[in-house]
């Protein structure tokens with residue numbers, strides 16, 4: 001199996017069986033995101049502990065396989081990380097999708113790096129980039145308590 005096939009398998013699998021789906025108990029941050037171009041909707045629920053570590057991270061939503069897979073992978077990778085590490089992972093992902101280099105983070109395992117890189121193929125399809133980045137922008141909004149819905153077209 002080559003890398004491209006492995007990446008496709010990861011996206012398909014997460015699109016079919018998203019992780020951390022649903023509303024978590026005792027969330028203290030949340031934000032909604034909408035990508036009108038494709039119809040993707042996401043609602044991110046986040047619990048930060050006293051040290052601002054991501055204790056819980058779940059989501060509800062509907063949309064295309066890329067948006068669901070990207071959100072599912074995001075929750076897996078960011079859950080349990082410190083605020084600073086989370087922001088670095090988010091920045092790294094958004095930079096990678098915009099055509100930058102691979103995501104470098106000391107806070108991700110090799111397995112997690114493969115998962116985040118599985119979304120790298122999306123950058124060849126400009127129409128799908130917003131599908132992949134919607135939930136990550138929505139997570140930033142939740143973490144920073146902006147209390148503002150994310151709309152990829154505004």
Ligand code: ZN
Nearest residue numbers: 038040064131
């Ligand atoms: Zn989409």
